[in-house]
Amino acid sequence: MLAAMVAVGAAQDQPPAAASDWRQWDQGPEGFLLTKDEAKEWKTITTESAAKRFIDLFWARRNPNPDAPFNTFRAQIDAIVRYADANFSYEGKRGALTDRGRVMILMGQPHYVENRAPTETVESMDDMAAGTDEVRANAQLWGYDPQRLDPKFKIKGSRLVFVFYEERPTTNIFTMDRSHQDATMALRALTKAPETHLVHPELTEVPKPVSVPGAVAASAASLALLGQDAPYTAQATVIAEPGVADAGHRPWWVHIELPPDAPGLESMVGRVLSPSGELLSTFERPVESISFGGHTAYHVTFPLETGDYRIELAGIAGGRPVVAYKENITVPDAAAEGTWLSSIVVGLYGEKKEDALLGSAYCFGKLHVLPMSRPEVTRQNELSYFGFVVRPAAVENGQAALKSHLELRRGGTRLGRPLDMPLTAVQVSNDLFVYANSINLAALPETGEYTLLFEVSDPSGEPKVTRELQLNV
Known part of the structure; x- marks a missing residue:
C-alpha cells in the first residue's frame, strides 16, 4: 500500500508559498513539523520576505547536510505529502491534512500495516485475551518498531501503534482513535516528533549551498572564470550521465579527459542553475585525477534531485581556465518499486579507492574506474564492465543473481556464438x-x-540494459 511513497528523489526544492497564501503556510502539511517555539515565532511574522526567510531556515534546520544543495529530508516529506494527497483524501479534504497524513509526515512510513474488518477486534493484535472492543467499522493499524525510530522518541515497550477507524464504509474517512489502550503512547510520540526532526537548531542563517561534496562555495572571482576562454575544451573528451547513489537517488556524473599536452588541472569551479537561470549552488575545490595510457581524467559528482538543470564548470591551472563543461541536463527519476539496472560502464583501467563514497562518480564499490572514452585498444587490454542493480529479484546471502549476454560483430556480421553466463552482484x-x-x-x-x-x-x-561499444583493435 505504501511502497509508492518511499521514492524521496522525485521532488526538487520549490518556493515555499505563493505570494497570495504565505500567511496560511503553517496550516499546510509542513505545519505539523513546527516545534512549539517555531509555532510561536511564526505568529510574529508580518511580511512575505520574513516568511520566506523563516521557511528557508525551517528546512535548513532539518536538512541532514545543510551545506548540500538539496535537502533530502524535505524531498522525503514532499514525497509523503504527495502519497497522502493521492491516497488519504476524501470529500474535498486534502489527504496530507488527515489524521493518517499527519502521522505519516511526523513518524514516516509505518513498519507494518494491518487492515481489520468490522468483525475483528483491535486489541487482539498481540494478545488474544485482551481483545474486547469490537470494531464497528473498517480499521487500519499502523505499527512502528521503537528500535527503528530515533532514540529521541524514548518509547518504552516493544511497539508503537496508531489505530484509525473508517467513519462510514467505503468513504476513506479514517479518524485516529485517541481512546485505544496504546493511544497515549502514540499521542506522546506525535508531540515529540517535531523536535526529533530538528537536527540543526543552532542555525540562525541558511547556509550557502555547495554543489559538490567536499567543496566550498565559489567566490565571485572564481565564478568570473566561467566566462573566460578555456583553450582545451574542444580537445577534451567529456562523458556526462546519471549515476547511482542508492535506490532512490541518481547523482549526475561528469568525466573530463584531457589530451597529453594539456596542463594538469589544479582546481575546479562551477555552478548549478535552474532552467530559468536561477543560481542554485556553486562550488570550488582542488582536483584529484586518474591517469592511464598517457591520458588524465577528472571526475565530478553532482548530488542532484530529479529535474532539469544547467551545469557550468571550468578546470583551472595557473589561475586560468583550461577546459570548460556547460550543459543543460535532466536527472531522471529512480523507480520507486521493482527491479531496475543502471547503464553499463565499460573501462580499461580502475584503481582502488578506500575512501570512495556511494554515489561518487565512476566508483563501483571501492574501485574507481576510468570509463572508456575512445575505441582504440590492443589485444593485450582487458575490458571491464560495471553497473548497479536495485531491488534484484533473486538474492541469497547478500548476493544477487543476474545474467550477461555478449556478442561480437564485425561489419554487421556476428562472429561466433554469443557468450551467455551468470553474473553476480x-x-x-x-x-x-x-x-x-x-x-x-x-x-x-x-x-x-x-x-x-x-x-x-x-x-x-x-529488466535488462544494453551497451554497444565500438572497438578499434
Missing part, C-alpha cells in the same frame, strides 16, 4: 547491488574494427 547498501566482470581481448581473432554488444539482465530476462 554484491550488496553495497539497502536494496543496492554492484556487479563487475571482465573480457580478455587476446581472444579476438585479429586486429581491426569490431562492435561489442553487452547485455545485463535479471535471470528472467527482464
